[in-house]
Amino acid sequence: MGQIELKQVTKSFGNTQVIPPLDLTIHEGEFTVFVGPSGCGKSTLLRLIAGLEDISSGHIEIDGTDATSLVPAKRGLAMVFQSYALYPHMSVRKNIAFPLKMAKMDQAEIDKRVNAAAEVLNLKDYIDRRPGQLSGGQRQRVAIGRAIVREPSAFLFDEPLSNLDAALRVGMRLEISELHKRLKTTMVYVTHDQVEAMTMADKIVVLQAGVIEQIGSPLELYRTPRNVFVAGFIGSPKMNLITGEEAAKYDAHTIGVRPEHIDVVDGEGEWNGTVGVAEHLGSDTFFHIHNTGLGEMLTVRAIGDVSLKHGDKIGLNPRKNEMHRFDAAGLRIA
């Protein structure tokens, strides 16, 4: 179980509408990621699903039954908060056992489930410590442990990795993905980091100002962004977006080419410019190209360690078949 359906859901705080009417279906077992810039309403949407905020109008259905007016505890969902929200005066064991204790489960079953969760999440060594004595990554695991013991029909994560350092984040990202593969439970995951979205999601929901810009698998969004916003948001480094005369040549208002879809050529290319900053990552090198006459700075990927220096002249050929075209309204031209 774990199908979540939003039907014409809206949310207003006072007079400001944060979520305009929105329809969305999250299928059972899916790893769905809400991604979008800060303040676009991702957390609000998640909290509406959790029941922590009341929706202003519309319906929420969980597993086919109307859950619009159900209290959070009755929705069968578990949430992992950005601040972890562990109970500071309880040991790790008590924290994880808390939802089971509230459900009046008998002690033997509680112990069994807590031990199983501790096993899965490697919490055993510090099960009797307080949250204050744990590192960020360990706290994160405890928060996840507290969510999984309930065996919810879906997990909700609100930017769970944003308080961790970069190395730990990559590790936890994998752990959460692993967890999803093993439990096969629906997960809804909120992040502003498109890399997290791309690496973890089965399905990405791109949001801007409360509006769904596009829904699709990571590769669908990468290959066929529905509009300029999605094109610019998904992919790292960002897609080069060019307007004006050059775009008009392709019968478009805006054209977009990803850095990895521009070839560096010897001598003159279709586009020419001078090399600015070079970002050497070892496997790839990203060059910033100036003075192309296209209005914008271009980013270009070269595979391996290419020996171009600051100020060098460079010729570029965009791959025509990998080019994205958008009309004046910003929508994709097929």
Place this chain on the structure above:
Amino acid sequence: MMAPAVVLLLGWMLVPLVLTLWFSFVKFLPMRGDSIAKGLDWVGFENYVRFFSSSSFWPSVQITVLMVGGVLAICIIFGVLFALLLDQPMWGQGIVRILVIAPFFVMPTVSALVWKNMMMDPVNGLFAHLWRFFGAEPVVWLQDASLSSIIFIVSWQWLPFATLILLTAIQSLDSEQLEASEMDGAHPLQRFAYIVLPHMGRAITIVTLIMTIFLLSIFAEIFVTTGGAFGTRTLTFLIFQRVIDSQNIGLGSAGGVYAIILANIIAIFLMRIVGKNLDQ
């Protein structure tokens, strides 16, 4: 640079302490002609033995404990309730909060006088009128329920302090913790018991500690209302009576030293609890 401050502070603390200690070991009855100028007779522990074996000593310790304990219980329980109420969003929050704090700014003597004459007076007091309105015989509060009445008056003064500290404690609670417990299926009462109350534990111990230290020396409220009669003679008041009424400075000083010892025992005891609570 520190020396003058240290000397001043030490003098400030030590002079009264040393004088009290000295007086407690001598016979000092000013009405009988004793004075520091003429020299005082050393009597060893006689004052201590007399103060301790006096029939008023143990009752006064008991009353002190009852009074401090009673005020603390009322202030903590109602302080928590008021803090919970004031934490709710409501109309006119600012004004309500100021009104709640107001009693704390009234001098103890004044508040005791107001309660004694305007509220608890058996003939003209507000309570007497209220009782008569319902056809009941007015209660002579400060005589028939003297200890409870004083506990009530003192609690009225200290409740704002407790409420204020506990309110800031409640407000510092991370709302995500409450939401997490809500999702975990805790009812409002369970949320209070498992999340809010433990979070306030530290503030409650601090309120207890601070209030105990001040409450041990309650004086004005007793002096103004019952004058120590009707079972309201605390240790502090007993010392006062020994020194002023009986004009026996030696005996009073011995009582003072007992009071210091008692206060320290309680302080050490409380500090250990606070220390434990602050550890986490």
